[in-house]
Amino acid sequence: xxxxxxxxxxxxxxxxxxxxxxxxxxxxxxxxxxxxxxxxxxxxxxxxxxxxxxxxxxxxxxxxxxxxxxxxxxxxxxxxxxxxxxxxxxxxxxxxxxxxxxxxxxxxxxxxxxxxxxxxxxxxxxxxxxxxxxxxxxxxxxxxxxxxxxxxxxxxxxxxxxxxxxxxxxxxxxxxxxxx
Numbered sequence: 001x002x003x004x005x006x007x008x009x010x011x012x013x014x015x016x017x018x019x020x021x022x023x024x025x026x027x028x029x030x031x032x033x034x035x036x037x038x039x040x041x042x043x044x045x046x047x048x049x050x051x052x053x054x055x056x057x058x059x060x061x062x063x064x065x066x067x068x069x070x071x072x073x074x075x076x077x078x079x080x081x082x083x084x085x086x087x088x089x090x091x092x093x094x095x096x097x098x099x100x101x102x103x104x105x106x107x108x109x110x111x112x113x114x115x116x117x118x119x120x121x122x123x124x125x126x127x128x129x130x131x132x133x134x135x136x137x138x139x140x141x142x143x144x145x146x147x148x149x150x151x152x153x154x155x156x157x158x159x160x161x162x163x164x165x166x167x168x169x170x171x172x173x174x175x176x177x178x179x180x
Contacts, residue, residue, distance in 0.1 A: 091123040100137040129171035134164045
């Protein structure tokens, strides 16, 4: 297990620099005006960001109300017996619920968990792994489908949620395997 951790640590050091250097080099190799394309993409990103602000406000408001009302606590307490049977700590359920909705909300949940349990606790490692291995499914669908005016998402929502659930279960399993 220590060998696997060492390999992962070494590889993780090189992933981001490889991407930062690799994409522009690949673009230059393909004779793409990299800087001009980057600026054009940034312009489009700004336009999309302005269009999705109402959706973001609505999602963040709904999540804030859900947490402030105490409904999240009732949900966690109700699910506690089932979760203990399958080995999922109830403390990570807020991440499992909020992550498909919003990235900033789930980042706030991880921060709250760090403050409550400490950065080296097993549940924080699980939540952080969920944060990194799942997607903000509803946000992504709202942005990408909304930016091209697609109204019928068809199988995108179920497929995204299935992937999120699988990633959350694997996050619990892998963190328990590596740190449990």
